[in-house]
Amino acid sequence: MNETINHQLNHRTIRFFKEQPVDEEVVQEVLNVFQRTATSVGMQQTTIIRMKDKEKKEVIADIGQQDYIGEAPELFIFIADCHRNYQIARTKGLGEKPPAMDKYFQAVADTYLAAQNTANALESLGLGVNFIGNILNDSQRLIKLLELPQYTMPVLGLSFGHPDDNPELKPRIPVKYRVGVDSYPMYDNYLKELEDYDQEMTTYYDTRQNNKRSDSFSNQVLNYFDNNNLMRDKILLDIEKQGFVLFNEDNG
Amino acid sequence: MNETINHQLNHRTIRFFKEQPVDEEVVQEVLNVFQRTATSVGMQQTTIIRMKDKEKKEVIADIGQQDYIGEAPELFIFIADCHRNYQIARTKGLGEKPPAMDKYFQAVADTYLAAQNTANALESLGLGVNFIGNILNDSQRLIKLLELPQYTMPVLGLSFGHPDDNPELKPRIPVKYRVGVDSYPMYDNYLKELEDYDQEMTTYYDTRQNNKRSDSFSNQVLNYFDNNNLMRDKILLDIEKQGFVLFNEDNG
Numbered sequence: 001m002n003e004t005i006n007h008q009l010n011h012r013t014i015r016f017f018k019e020q021p022v023d024e025e026v027v028q029e030v031l032n033v034f035q036r037t038a039t040s041v042g043m044q045q046t047t048i049i050r051m052k053d054k055e056k057k058e059v060i061a062d063i064g065q066q067d068y069i070g071e072a073p074e075l076f077i078f079i080a081d082c083h084r085n086y087q088i089a090r091t092k093g094l095g096e097k098p099p100a101m102d103k104y105f106q107a108v109a110d111t112y113l114a115a116q117n118t119a120n121a122l123e124s125l126g127l128g129v130n131f132i133g134n135i136l137n138d139s140q141r142l143i144k145l146l147e148l149p150q151y152t153m154p155v156l157g158l159s160f161g162h163p164d165d166n167p168e169l170k171p172r173i174p175v176k177y178r179v180g181v182d183s184y185p186m187y188d189n190y191l192k193e194l195e196d197y198d199q200e201m202t203t204y205y206d207t208r209q210n211n212k213r214s215d216s217f218s219n220q221v222l223n224y225f226d227n228n229n230l231m232r233d234k235i236l237l238d239i240e241k242q243g244f245v246l247f248n249e250d251n252g
Numbered sequence: 253m254n255e256t257i258n259h260q261l262n263h264r265t266i267r268f269f270k271e272q273p274v275d276e277e278v279v280q281e282v283l284n285v286f287q288r289t290a291t292s293v294g295m296q297q298t299t300i301i302r303m304k305d306k307e308k309k310e311v312i313a314d315i316g317q318q319d320y321i322g323e324a325p326e327l328f329i330f331i332a333d334c335h336r337n338y339q340i341a342r343t344k345g346l347g348e349k350p351p352a353m354d355k356y357f358q359a360v361a362d363t364y365l366a367a368q369n370t371a372n373a374l375e376s377l378g379l380g381v382n383f384i385g386n387i388l389n390d391s392q393r394l395i396k397l398l399e400l401p402q403y404t405m406p407v408l409g410l411s412f413g414h415p416d417d418n419p420e421l422k423p424r425i426p427v428k429y430r431v432g433v434d435s436y437p438m439y440d441n442y443l444k445e446l447e448d449y450d451q452e453m454t455t456y457y458d459t460r461q462n463n464k465r466s467d468s469f470s471n472q473v474l475n476y477f478d479n480n481n482l483m484r485d486k487i488l489l490d491i492e493k494q495g496f497v498l499f500n501e502d503n504g
Binding site: 001002003004005007008009011013029031032033034035036037038040041042043044046047048049050051052053056079083084085086087088089091092093094097099100101102103105106108109112113115116117119120121124125131133136146147148149152155156169170172173175177178179180181182183184185186189190191194217218219220221222224225226228229230232233234235236237245246247248 | 253263285287336337340367388407408421424430433434441470471472484487
């Protein structure tokens with residue numbers, strides 16, 4: 001156990017922050033960490049949009065349907081970005097050869113790795129973070145708001161600041177169900193296997209300090225798969241609109 | 253600056269490891285970090301396959317076309333995994349309603365965040381890591397090898413161990429091109445803007461201790477976009493084979 005791992009084992013989502021701003025030196029240091037993150041074939045296909053404009057932050061809060069997004073002292077939007085490199089390739093003589101899905105997914109890999117690396121740096125400094133997946137509720141609106149060019153796509157938000165919130169650790173599915181040796185860790189009946197975890201989550205929701213409710217993990221899972229979000233399920237069409245080729249002709 | 257950030261700023265890809273195995277206690281500690289990673293709507297849709305079988309590791313090295321993958325003391329394959337939860341939902345009465353792309357991408361987010369978090373824990377302990385994207389060179393073969401069920405998809409490998417390698421830090425694109433404020437950091441001519449970086453990379457390749465070569469970033473970028481990998485570009489078809497719904501009917 002060391003300080004890094006201690007912070008990692010104590011990760012909680014921090015939704016509320018003090019008004020105190022994050023020092024600019026800290027932000028710059030964390031951007032250096034972002035820059036040094038591992039990257040697929042060295043292509044560095046991720047970009048951060050740092051949100052300072054209050055009105056734009058409120059639009060993002062509206063997209064994410066969470067007021068507290070607009071209140072956070074700092075908000076980064078992580079972009080999967082093939083634009084910069086594609087322009088370089090075009091300038092060097094590449095013909096019209098827009099990136100296909102393999103390149104999109106490599107940019108996505110760069111982006112999520114960079115987001116987590118950034119979050120680890122922030123938490124190591126005692127700051128609190130909140131990953132915001134809900135920016136994808138209306139990716140077209142976000143793309144316009146951030147003036148994102150072709151061959152880019154927003155994938156994740158990260159708000160951070162000095163924590164004004166101290167939520168309990170959320171229980172997790174036991175490791176043995178999430179780690180297999182040499183093949184997939186297959187069980188006949190996960191609902192039964194996870195009975196104790198389900199109970200633990202129910203107790204967690206029932207006894208936590210804020211936002212108490214009657215709920216269980218398995219009910220959340222049922223609702224999760226029962227409710228399709230049509231705006232979000234059309235993500236491939238949004239990716240295509242941004243210029244990526246979904247299916248290579250030679251692949252039919 | 254602290255120990256966590258110090259490790260992050262010094263991240264290098266470590267391809268060669270000492271024979272000394274990684275202590276089992278360390279592996280278990282790191283799996284606890286994996287387990288506690290932030291997760292989209294609490295769904296925890298990622299799974300690790302820990303590779304111990306020497307023959308299977310060699311198949312993965314063959315897929316990735318890199319012998320050293322098979323030699324690494326430890327190799328994790330990170331899986332985007334909606335299988336476990338989908339089975340729970342089905343047992344609880346969900347009809348035939350296979351997950352659409354939004355859920356796939358949420359699993360992908362969980363998986364990459366967990367992979368980077370795991371890597372940071374390993375590096376904090378002085379171990380070296382290598383992310384392996386090339387496992388996707390033949391995802392069908394890997395899916396069979398790992399006996400992955402429907403609604404799962406491999407996304408990234410991570411090999412690690414005690415470093416027997418000390419590569420130079422690889423130069424990175426300056427932060428100002430990778431961070432915008434309130435909108436995308438747009439420049440007219442990235443090739444010209446990145447001239448100094450291009451030269452820095454050429455010097456890096458020319459003077460590094462191992463694997464010297466004559467190369468530049470901009471040439472690599474040109475080759476990257478000029479060469480399509482048909483096996484990898486059909487990734488959406490592979491994802492569809494794994495049971496995910498690419499296009500929701502209501503979205504056309």
